[in-house]
Amino acid sequence: MINRFALPLLALAFTIPVAAQDANRSMPVAVQVADGTPLPVDTAWPGGTIDLAIDATDTRRAVYRVIQTIPLSPGTRELTLLYPEWLPGNHAARGPISLLSDIRFTANGKPVAWRRDPLDVYAFKLALPAGARSVVASFVHTSPVTGSEGRVTMTQEMLNLQWEKMSLYPAGHYTRRIAVRPTVTVPAGWSVFTALDGQKRSGDKVTWAATDYETLVDSPIFAGKHAQSWPIGEDVRLDVVADKPAQLAIAPQNLATFNKLVIEADALFGARHFDKYTFLLALTDRMGGIGLEHHRSSENQYEPTSFTDWDAMDWDHNVIAHELVHSWNGKYRRPADLWTPDYRTPMQGSLLWLYEGQTQFWGNVLAARSGLQKKETILGRMARDAAVYSEGQPGRAWRDVGDTTNDPIMAARRPHPYSSLQRSEDYYVESSLVWLEADQIIRQGTGGSRGLDDFARAFFGMRDGDWGQLTYTFDDVVTALNGVHPYDWAEFLTTRLLTPGQPTPTRGIEMAGYRLVWRDTPNPFDKGAMDHGKGLELTYSLGFNLDKDGTVTSTRWDGPAFNAGIVNGAKIVAVGGEAYSAQGMKDAITAAARSKAPIALLVKRGDLYDTITLDYRGGLRYPWLEPAAPGEQPLDRLLAAKAAN
Known part of the structure; x- marks a missing residue:
């Protein structure tokens, strides 16, 4: 509190010259710190091995x-x-x-x-x-x-x-x-x-x-302790460890999809940049999850029952395809500012929208082409991606995809309070939708004779047998795209990826003959993930997601729950006066769509309980992709197998 009688004295104090104030303070002066990272030299360590x-x-x-x-x-x-x-x-x-x-x-x-x-x-x-x-x-x-x-x-x-x-x-x-x-x-x-x-x-x-x-x-x-190894192609192996020996049992027809994945990848890129390759795979919920690329191997994790409950766990099978693509895209062809001569020199991720974005694209395509994942699962995954940017991410208005390439350094994958506003590593998913549009631009511009497959072969498949690293820049990407189909690719990439406030990135889906629609049941990808995790995804209805106990795990910015003050960590204790259950929540949302009564929730946050009503009448909403017209569509042809068996 300020004494009002002291105000005139305070006013006088503010007129004291700065120099006089400085005379009464110790004031250090900064010196230049030699904190630059020294570059190493390309010479051998002289001491020996x-x-x-x-x-x-x-x-x-x-x-x-x-x-x-x-x-x-x-x-x-x-x-x-x-x-x-x-x-x-x-x-x-x-x-x-x-x-x-x-x-x-x-x-x-x-x-x-x-x-x-x-x-x-x-x-x-x-x-x-x-x-x-x-x-x-x-x-x-x-x-x-x-x-x-x-x-x-x-x-x-x-x-x-x-x-x-x-x-x-x-x-x-x-x-x-x-x-x-x-x-x-x-x-x-x-x-x-x-x-x-x-x-x-x-x-x-x-x-x-x-x-x-x-x-x-x-x-x-x-x-x-529990392990098995299978050859799944020329100089390629699937090496698996598991929590329990019974989890290693895989049906022959399912094991064959890994071999088909290798065949489809070879057909796509037309060259190899490894002499041998091993998929390192852990079937576990005890060791930490991972999906990490290497030149001649990859580290992957599936849920423990992904082999034995193959169809139910179809949603979980994609990481293998994604990491395999990285042997070409990321390990061999690598952004010039991301390659470093040692592990002390800082990395820059300005081109991760190609490194990760096109890997995300090809990971989905190859999983479908090989049968490692069902086409319906991939369409569900793409629907989920499209939905995020159609109405679930207001952060696109202020932050472009290019800026999200800084997130690995800024956020280190820590969870955000409101990821829909803050954005995260969107260079994966939004970029994959942009690459679908690029594919369709090429196909329409060449009468279907060329596509992004041709870019992959030209850009990643060059120099068969080269096991080193070949770096690239933005201009190199543009030049390679123009070599496949002349177009203003520099403007296209700059607008779609390096400019905020762009339209929803669903044009590629639409050009490929599909459209985003909403249904009251989850698509195959979302259903598989929800059934396994026992959670409830309500992003596009009430605007939050819940774990199996009813605790809020994410809240969509400006959604119904957010506007009612429900945030991450809050727990839904009761719905309509009855103890929380996932089915009870879904029933309440469905009933509210047919009645005039709002949805009544008892919410616990910390030690406080609060009754919150949500005046939402839109029913359950889950994203799907469906063909825009009868018959085979361009997206169907993109996802169809290309290699001869």
């Missing part, structure tokens, strides 16, 4: 124990070791350095003092004694044991060893020029799967041929 030995047998406590020997060139007195920070496929600085503990260094058998760089906490500075020929680093990597601590990578049945999470590398050199010889000890009897070359096993100790650090990081391990 690094030995990396990991003991992964402590599954009860979920601890990886690491001993790493870094050889030195003669006369080395200072060494900087880096923990990988900017991780490929994460598009951000996600290296979980906080999980590294009990860090110790020795040289000549004696402890070496170290300090962390205060401007780069991923860097360890070591002062070495004279005559040191190697440094031995020992530490533990503690896998999270609950989901609240991070992604669980080790259970008592399986593990997912990612080398970058439990190793260091010397600063100053391209990671492809640092040689490493890896060894892992696993629990007795466990199977070990990876794309690394030269695997040998003695008891439970597994070794591989020396490789470069970049290839090592790009070659993770899945290992497990």
Whole structure:
């Protein structure tokens, strides 16, 4: 509170010269901090091959124990070791350095003092004694044991060893020029799967041929107690670990869809940028979920019953197709500003709308073409995507797709209070709809003789057998598109992806002969996901989604629930005076569409209870795609198998 009698004195105080005020304050002056990230050089680490030995047998406590020997060139007195920070496929600085503990260094058998760089906490500075020929680093990597601590990578049945999470590398050199010889000890009897070359096993100790650090990081391990491996194409394998042995049972006709996926991918791209490829797949709800691309492998997770309840879990099968596409799009052809020579140099994701957006597009198309997912499931997934941007995301008015490519760095996939307003990584889904429009522009402009398939072959399928990385820019994308069909592609991409406030991105669906419609039952994709999760999706009716207990998991900005003050974390306790149930909620929404009575909800938020009425009469609403006319449509032809069996 301000005393009104003091106001004249306050007014006088405000007239004191700034210089006089400064005389009574200590005022530091900033100095330039040398915080620039130094670029490494494209030369080999002169010390020789690094030995990396990991003991992964402590599954009860979920601890990886690491001993790493870094050889030195003669006369080395200072060494900087880096923990990988900017991780490929994460598009951000996600290296979980906080999980590294009990860090110790020795040289000549004696402890070496170290300090962390205060401007780069991923860097360890070591002062070495004279005559040191190697440094031995020992530490533990503690896998999270609950989901609240991070992604669980080790259970008592399986593990997912990612080398970058439990190793260091010397600063100053391209990671492809640092040689490493890896060894892992696993629990007795466990199977070990990876794309690394030269695997040998003695008891439970597994070794591989020396490789470069970049290839090592790009070659993770899945290992497990219950495991099986199948060949599913020329030089391609499906390597699977599971929570329980019975979950590995897959019908032959369903296993065949993985082989068809490989065949369709080969037909699409017309070249390979790997000598061999392995799908690493975990059937689990104990280890953390993942979908992560690599050049010669991919890390994937299905729900535990995805093999044994194949049809019911059809909605869950897409990640395999998406990550396979990344071997061409993302690992081989890579945006120039996203490629980095090491894991310290910051990444930029300005072209993720191609890297991820077209991968999303082709992941859907190849899943349908191969039968890995039913066509009806893919249409349901596309309907869901179209619905988001038709009426479920007001954030498009202020934020373009291009800006969402910064989200991996800004948000690190943390949940948003109102994702429909804030947006998230929309470069996946909205971009996939834009690429469908591009496909239809090409097909209509060439009388059906060409399509985005031709772009994929020209842009991703070049240089068969090249296993490196070929970078590209925005102009390269435009040039390649014009090589398929002349059009103002620069304006098209700039408008659709780099300009906010654009029309709903459903033109591609409409050009492909389909339209977005609304029904009172969920489409096959939404039904499968809801049946599995036991939740209730009401985004396009009441404007929120509920988990199996009636707790709000997301709220649509400016929807009926939002306008009534219902937010994430609130719990629907009762509907119309009866205890909450999913069926009771659906019945109330249906009844309100036929009557004049509003929907009465008892809502608990924290310790407070509130009776809230929603005057909503629109009934249950779920998105579907349906043909706009009888007969086969362009979208049907796009999703149809292309390769000969």
